[in-house]
Amino acid sequence: MSRVTVKLNGRDFTIGCEEGQEAYLRELAGSLDKRVSEISAQVGQIGDLRLLLMASLILVDDLKESDRKIAELEGQAQRLRHENHGAASLQAEARSELAGHLTRLAERMESFADTLEAQGGDHGSADRTPAPDTSLAEAGA
Secondary structure (H helix, E strand, C coil): CEEEEEEECCEEEEEEECCCCHHHHHHHHHHHHHHHHHHHHHHCCCCHHHHHHHHHHHHHHHHHHHHHHHHHHHHHHHHHHHHHHHHHHHHHHHHHHHHHHHHHHHHHHHHHHHHHHHHHHHHCCCCCCCCCCHHHHHHCC
């Protein structure tokens, strides 16, 4: 176990910590000292205990606000995942519908081509363009 000396409201405090955590503990103490200094500038020197109590309450309030924001963001992320899943389902349905339309169109085109070939064979000339008939309307062209 290591020992670290930190400064809070102008006073030194020596505390223990795990090996390797010294720098992080100094950083935390620096943040707390900043809060205590801000409070002290507003209300004056009202004693270490009261200053620490006020700083602690402010930090707990900040923590609660952060927790609330995290919960809100997690809810938004969940809603977005749900909406994305719904959009993916709609997209898959649209693709399937489009594939069906393309299949039907291809079948109609093949039928139309077969009709044209049959008419071309009846007229005896490959150079002649067959006259349009109801097959064209049936093909949807």
